[in-house]
Amino acid sequence: MVNSANNWVFLFTDGAVARDYGYAAIGGVARDRDGNWIVGFNRFLGMCSPFEAKVWAILDGILILLNKGYKRITIMTDNLEVAQILTDMDLEDSGITVLRRTLRILHSEGE
Numbered sequence: 814m815v816n817s818a819n820n821w822v823f824l825f826t827d828g829a830v831a832r833d834y835g836y837a838a839i840g841g842v843a844r845d846r847d848g849n850w851i852v853g854f855n856r857f858l859g860m861c862s863p864f865e866a867k868v869w870a871i872l873d874g875i876l877i878l879l880n881k882g883y884k885r886i887t888i889m890t891d892n893l894e895v896a897q898i899l900t901d902m903d904l905e906d907s908g909i910t911v912l913r914r915t916l917r918i919l920h921s922e923g924e
Contacts, residue, residue: 828866
């Protein structure tokens with residue numbers, strides 16, 4: 814597949830938070846429409862909530878794909894709350910900085 818702004822890619826992400834200490838890590842993988850691997854990533858976040866970890870994973874994945882020239886991204890998440898908030902996109906006044914930043918990017922890119 815040729816890297817093109819017209820091609821849709823699928824972003825699969827996840828985040829995990831250790832119960833004992835609250836430390837979080839995230840990761841993800843992007844695949845093309847045929848299931849071929851494009852890029853994978855992971856990152857240690859420090860302390861945050863499970864919700865914030867899920868949103869950080871999506872934000873990191875989006876930024877990596879935008880940097881690689883992909884503009885059409887289908888986000889795959891197993892968290893209904895995150896999916897609903899990102900679909901609604903009407904929470905710019907959220908107190909969660911990473912959520913506001915993610916929503917701004919989704920608004921500006923429009924895809």
